[in-house]
Amino acid sequence: MAARHKSIETKYYEERDKVLKALRNCDRRTFLRLSAAAAGAVLAKGLTPPHSFQLVEVVQAAVEKGGSETGAGGNRPFRFAYISDTHLYERTLNQRFVRAIVKAVDDVNALDPQPDFVLFGGDLAQLGEPSQLELGKQILSGLKAPVKMMVGEHDWFLDLGNKWQEMFGPPTYSFDWKGVHVVVLMSVNEKDFWTARKMSAEERMQTVAGLDNPIQSRFEVGERQRQWLKDDLSKVSLTTPILIFSHSPLYKYYRPWNFWTEDADEVQAILRPYSRVVVIHGHTHQMLFNQIGNISFYGMLSTAWPWPYAPEGLPALTVQMNRADPFDQFDGCGDGQATVRTDGLVDTIYNLWDRNPVTVKADYLVSGGKRDKPPAPQFASY
Amino acid sequence: MESGKKIIAAALIGAVAGATVVYLKFAGQSPLAYATPLLKHRLPPARNGGTVIQLCDGATSTEVRGLKPGQRMSREQALEVSRELMAQWQRKHPDQHWIMADSRSPAIGTQTQADSAAGSATPSNAVDGEPTASPSTAAAQSQQGDTYASFHKRDFMIFQAETENFVEQGRRIFHSAKLLGGTIGVSCDMCHPDAANTHPETYPKYQEQLQRVALLRDMINWCIENPVKGKTLDANDPRLRALEAYILAQRKGVPLAYGKH
Numbered sequence: 336m337a338a339r340h341k342s343i344e345t346k347y348y349e350e351r352d353k354v355l356k357a358l359r360n361c362d363r364r365t366f367l368r369l370s371a372a373a374a375g376a377v378l379a380k381g382l383t384p385p386h387s388f389q390l391v392e393v394v395q396a397a398v399e400k401g402g403s404e405t406g407a408g409g410n411r412p413f414r415f416a417y418i419s420d421t422h423l424y425e426r427t428l429n430q431r432f433v434r435a436i437v438k439a440v441d442d443v444n445a446l447d448p449q450p451d452f453v454l455f456g457g458d459l460a461q462l463g464e465p466s467q468l469e470l471g472k473q474i475l476s477g478l479k480a481p482v483k484m485m486v487g488e489h490d491w492f493l494d495l496g497n498k499w500q501e502m503f504g505p506p507t508y509s510f511d512w513k514g515v516h517v518v519v520l521m522s523v524n525e526k527d528f529w530t531a532r533k534m535s536a537e538e539r540m541q542t543v544a545g546l547d548n549p550i551q552s553r554f555e556v557g558e559r560q561r562q563w564l565k566d567d568l569s570k571v572s573l574t575t576p577i578l579i580f581s582h583s584p585l586y587k588y589y590r591p592w593n594f595w596t597e598d599a600d601e602v603q604a605i606l607r608p609y610s611r612v613v614v615i616h617g618h619t620h621q622m623l624f625n626q627i628g629n630i631s632f633y634g635m636l637s638t639a640w641p642w643p644y645a646p647e648g649l650p651a652l653t654v655q656m657n658r659a660d661p662f663d664q665f666d667g668c669g670d671g672q673a674t675v676r677t678d679g680l681v682d683t684i685y686n687l688w689d690r691n692p693v694t695v696k697a698d699y700l701v702s703g704g705k706r707d708k709p710p711a712p713q714f715a716s717y
Numbered sequence: 718m719e720s721g722k723k724i725i726a727a728a729l730i731g732a733v734a735g736a737t738v739v740y741l742k743f744a745g746q747s748p749l750a751y752a753t754p755l756l757k758h759r760l761p762p763a764r765n766g767g768t769v770i771q772l773c774d775g776a777t778s779t780e781v782r783g784l785k786p787g788q789r790m791s792r793e794q795a796l797e798v799s800r801e802l803m804a805q806w807q808r809k810h811p812d813q814h815w816i817m818a819d820s821r822s823p824a825i826g827t828q829t830q831a832d833s834a835a836g837s838a839t840p841s842n843a844v845d846g847e848p849t850a851s852p853s854t855a856a857a858q859s860q861q862g863d864t865y866a867s868f869h870k871r872d873f874m875i876f877q878a879e880t881e882n883f884v885e886q887g888r889r890i891f892h893s894a895k896l897l898g899g900t901i902g903v904s905c906d907m908c909h910p911d912a913a914n915t916h917p918e919t920y921p922k923y924q925e926q927l928q929r930v931a932l933l934r935d936m937i938n939w940c941i942e943n944p945v946k947g948k949t950l951d952a953n954d955p956r957l958r959a960l961e962a963y964i965l966a967q968r969k970g971v972p973l974a975y976g977k978h
Binding site: 422424428429430431461462545546547591592640641642643645646658660661662664714716717 | 892901902903906907908909910911913914916926936939940943944946978
């Protein structure tokens with residue numbers, strides 16, 4: 336078989352290189368020509384999408400003229416991109432996940448115009464090893480736009496954050512961006528389950544890395560950090576749009592897999608007085624969104640693998656992504672972008688690799704699902 | 718409004734084919750407790766130079782005279798031998814009824830669990846919606862003397878414990894790149910917590926990407942070869958068998974739905 340057929344990956348890279356070359360400085364006419372060529376190639380292979388390769392044109396959400404006017408939220412619009420949950424092993428051990436993060440870096444670098452910044456959503460490493468974190472840092476340094484780092488449990492539980500903090504600084508911080516107050520949280524603290532069990536650092540890390548390992552504790556922001564958040568937010572007005580990045584979802588979805596933050600209710604209570612709050616989180620590796628009161632939540636995609644939807648607790652507003660093709664490493668994975676609008680709300684694009692991207696408009700969430708419903712999946716989880 | 722500003726995203730899809738596989742020498746295989754080979758039928762010797770054929774019960778047998786190794790029976794002869802074996806079995810189990818297969822499937826709702834457990838001497842009646850033995854009469858006097866009736870509560874506890882042990886071995890393998898023979902540190906649970914999304918109840922089913930109907934074990938093997946980058950396991954490999962056991966055990970109660978996508 337190997338002799339006669341090219342692997343999926345080889346084909347993928349050949350096709351991709353060809354198209355990316357052609358896409359450079361591509362105007363609308365050329366784009367249409369390429370699309371037609373792609374469609375032709377599809378027909379020639381006797382295949383229908385998504386079992387082939389296709390070009391997708393995404394028209395960017397309206398951007399205010401000149402980008403300098405401020406809107407209802409008092410902020411100027413901007414766009415950021417994200418890469419998340421890359422789960423790197425050492426380069427020599429695992430090329431698969433390395434290829435995926437490199438692909439995401441290429442995607443983001445190809446954005447024109449460039450985003451204001453790139454959020455890294457946590458779980459850079461698989462088992463928190465310095466070599467894994469360093470490999471990730473090196474690859475992310477290839478990004479043209481500035482990078483904001485967030486930590487995930489896979490980065491943390493080998494040495495309880497020592498190496499990560501040495502490389503990237505404190506895991507909790509905030510900054511103001513074009514009138515929006517941005518907060519990055521460390522939401523994956525766990526109560527000590529290791530000392531009593533006399534676990535080594537490696538065992539502790541391995542336990543946390545097992546999503547379905549019931550020995551570990553549940554994620555939490557923790558009291559100290561909640562106090563920090565209160566103090567931090569007390570410096571901004573209640574009408575200032577707030578954008579929060581956290582690794583775990585700041586609500587309760589499915590406890591056995593830590594798709595969960597134990598003190599989510601307390602954190603939400605801190606955020607409730609503010610008129611516009613958006614939370615972008617990692618960890619769940621799937622298209623996932625939710626609205627609780629004034630807070631909109633969006634889950635990020637992983638570059639490494641998609642996770643199944645949990646057997647219960649899925650937010651009613653979430654539109655599932657189609658089930659992934661196990662024969663295609665990239666299917667169900669991806670990266671994404673978000674546009675922070677003048678009213679402080681956020682439209683997101685799930686840039687699902689090997690499929691059509693899906694845009695989720697803020698209006699879908701704030702209208703309680705009445706407007707702008709994203710396309711429904713044909714193959715939901717069961 | 719800055720019109721005409723567009724982002725072009727290229728989405729590329731790898732087509733149908735096998736993927737690159739790195740075959741590395743498989744790490745040393747530890748002897749596993751559950752790896753006992755399956756028991757073989759012990760046949761009585763052929764007394765008349767023919768071939769001995771045994772029923773699945775491991776006890777009832779008959780010798781087909783004149784049938785030499787490598788020879789094949791005619792269909793008539795084979796039917797005759799089956800009849801003879803079943804007659805012997807029924808003589809030994811006079812109280813047990815054997816439901817003869819009917820090419821028509823019973824209409825939904827006409828045959829209850831209790832009916833099929835009690836058996837039916839006249840299967841056509843069951844098909845017509847007239848169960849011959851009511852559950853209460855079946856339960857009134859319980860049958861004795863056969864294999865199952867000789868098991869005691871303790872036996873079932875042992876069976877249960879053995880089964881759980883087998884499933885537990887499978888759980889360990891499912892969660893361990895090393896036991897799977899993986900070469901890149903990846904194990905099944907990383908993408909399938911609690912074996913979610915493995916859908917064992919949907920097999921056999923056509924897998925377009927394999928260009929054939931696949932069994933669960935084919936899919937397990939594909940996943941061992943691919944995301945995990947290990948070496949495919951032989952169908953009799955205890956690890957493959959234990960993986961199957963674990964995956965199936967996680968879907969207890971889910972209706973079988975072969976062919977479902």
